[in-house]
Every structure is written in C-alpha cells, then in structure tokens.
Amino acid sequence: MTERKRKNTNTRRAVLANEIAQAIRLRAFRPGEWLRQIDLEERFQATRFDVRSALDELAVRKTIEHVPNRGYRVAEVDLKTYEEILATRIILERATAEGIVAQIDDAAIARLDALAAQFSAAVTTGSRTEQSEINRAFHQFMYSFCGNAVLEEMIWGLRDRGRGSQITVWSSHELLQKSDREHYEMMAALKARDAERLATLIATHIIKGAPVGPAPVEPS
Amino acid sequence: MTERKRKNTNTRRAVLANEIAQAIRLRAFRPGEWLRQIDLEERFQATRFDVRSALDELAVRKTIEHVPNRGYRVAEVDLKTYEEILATRIILERATAEGIVAQIDDAAIARLDALAAQFSAAVTTGSRTEQSEINRAFHQFMYSFCGNAVLEEMIWGLRDRGRGSQITVWSSHELLQKSDREHYEMMAALKARDAERLATLIATHIIKGAPVGPAPVEPS
C-alpha cells in the first residue's frame, strides 16, 4: 500500500494514563484517595506535565475526579450511580451474547476453558487482585468475539468506573465460588450455542457480589 | 449544612470543549477537517493552553482525533465503526423505554408533544441544523425520564461520535418526514404506556436515514 493511515493515539500521556488506571484497578489507590502529582511523578518516572495530562484524561473518563485547587482523587461512586452502572452493564454485556455465540470458534472456546480453570485455581490460591485480573481476562477474551468494538469499549469503560464504589465484589468466599461456577455455566451455554441462556447468565453474573437490589432500567 | 460537597468539574476547559463539540455538531467543522489551534483561539477567545486542553478532552471522548505533530481533526468514522455505533445505540436507547414509560408524567408528555410539533414545523421551514437540534431536544428530554443518568451519558456520547460518519442522516425529504411521523408514534406508545412498542419504535427510528443494513450485534 502506498499510504498508511496513522492511528497514533499513543503519546506518553496515554500510556501513563493507562498505567495509573491499572494501579487504581489493582487498588494501589483506593476510592476517595488523593493522587498527589509529585508522588505520581516519582512513582512512574514522568514529568509533571505528563502526569497532569494523564490525570486530565482519567478525569474525562470518570475514573478519577478533579476538584479545582484541590487536585485529583479516585472517583467515589455513590450507591445510586453504582446501581446505574450495573444496570447499564447488564444491558450492554447481555447484548454481546448473540455475537459471541455466532462468531466464536473452537480454539477460542478451549482458551476460555483454560481461563475458567485458571480462575478456579485462583479462587483458593491467588490473591484478590489475581482473581480480579484473571476474571477480567476471561470476560475480555469472551467479549472480544462479539464483533462490536464500540460495544466492548463501552463495557470496559463502565467496568472501570464501577471500581470506585464502596461495594465489595465477592464480599464472601461463597460469592467468589458462585462466580467461578457461573463461568462454567457460561461455557456450557457457549458450547450449546445458546445465546439466550448465555445472556441470562451474564446478567445474573454481574449482580454477583453486589448486595443491592435490581436496577431501575432493565433490558427487555 | 455545614459542608457542601464540591462537584466542580467545570473549568474554562470543559466549557470550551463543549462549545467546540457543539460547533462540530452544527457542522461548523466537518469530519476530517483540521482544527488549527490558532483559529480556535480567536474564534472562542481563549488562550492557547485552554484550547489544547479542550482538544485533548474531545480526543479522549473520541469526538476528534489526535495525530502527533499534525494536530487535531474531526474524527472520521469508517463504515464499520458507524454500524457498530448504531448497533450500540439501538441497544442502549431501546433500554430506556421501560424506565420512561414507568416514570414520565403528563406534564412531560405535553412538553414532548410540543417538541414533536416543533420538529414538524422545522421539517418544512427550518434549516438542517435547526431540525437536528430540535430532534436532539426531543430525544434528550424523553430519555431524561429513563431514571439512569449513566445510560443517558453513554447515549449522548455515542450520538456525538456518530456525527463523524460520511453517512448523511435524513438523506431525503421522505426520511425526514418518516422521522417526524415516528415521533408521533412514539408519543402514542408513551401515552398507552406501551414500553415494548416504544422500544421497537426507537430501534427503527435510529436506522432512519442510514442506507446500511442491520448491525452485527442486536438486543435480544
């Protein structure tokens, strides 16, 4: 090809933003905690300017909150918003089922089985963050077959936002085990090419560790 | 109250970002067009720094695209992405139906009737941008009763992104009239408290002016 379209979205800023976002995901910074620019400079070996840009980006993404003259802090999600996020996640993640069932191949199913097994192992062995990351990998890989990149973006944006809530996911070991079991149920639905069932499982899976009632808006 | 929680997200930057976003919506800048910082400084009477910040914010929101050392330009949405945006919009906007029907009151219905009438008038009289803004107002007001602010945010983010496509909405006068009629059908469903029908109408309404086939992922 004579000309290649440049899709260069990555400056140092975007990279740093993702690093900070990951740190927040891994609970290195807890909801409500202030992110001091000087600390971030050292921690990530970046200039002050880059730190500020990255923080701005995360503020736009609603991962963190910006308070003028006070700084940036990890967003605290109130209960109402948390329920809305969950409700919206259910709407979106349910909608991936059809595409996934239609497009997934055997190799991918095998890989998903492996990830499910990895999660099972982490349930007893691993740390909370390990469990979380493996769980994320499972869903990320599964959703990547839905055939709609925009939909995926949206889902992961919402999932990140939900981290800011006080609600503890997998608040008990039983709920963790329940999540584990549900992964296998999803695999069964997937192998049976049952999109309807997969959608239902995804919906119940999302409400897993959250001890709150159903959400104001639900899919048809 | 002793302490008021500050939710001050608005610096000049955010304001400017919205102004630029609106200008893009109104087609003052067309998809693919470069946004030169110097021009924006003058046009909006802002400092160079604020312009850059605002552009960065819009880039994160995917309203515009950033190419290092070249600048910022209005995002061009390719056909595949456009279809994905449409598909995702259908998923999300359909999901508002239930909440709207449950929560809307007579006063709001009257106001919506008025907006629908305004649109009818604009179909023959108004300019393309007027039609577009009234249409936006109609849907924005309707969706505001869905009871899920997160869901709303998501919808309007997607709608803005869709502007970057080459696809002309309301490519013919007939399609414009069709949209007009559909507004009244929605009102009828709303008055009959028929959420299911409203959802269906919303879905078909979205695929209005787009001469492309259905999307890869559809709601159940």
Add this chain to the structure above:
DNA sequence: TGCAACAAAATTGGCGCCAATAATTTCGCC
C-alpha cells in the same frame, strides 16, 4: 484545655516561551 486567628509550608494550575516537526514555497538542475 479548647478554639480561633494568624503564619508557614505544601500543592496545584495557568501560561508563555521556544524547540521539534511538518507544510509550503523557492530555487537550481536536468
């Protein structure tokens, strides 16, 4: 001892300068 006012230290944030890069024009050569 508790509280309020004041002072000192720490932190954020606006902004302008200039180097780096790309676009455009000019000039020289074939």
Add this chain to the structure above:
DNA sequence: GGCGAAATTATTGGCGCCAATTTTGTTGCA
C-alpha cells in the same frame, strides 16, 4: 517546462516557572 532538493514559513507540543490557593502548624487568648 518539469522535477527534486533545500530553504522558508507555519504549526504543534514539551516543559518549567511562579502566582493562587489550600492545608498544616503555631501561637495567643478566653
């Protein structure tokens, strides 16, 4: 006259400084 290279111009973008603001610490007074 056409083509390519070098010079000129235009535009972007990194970064550090310092003022504005907030927080912390201290002192004095009831």
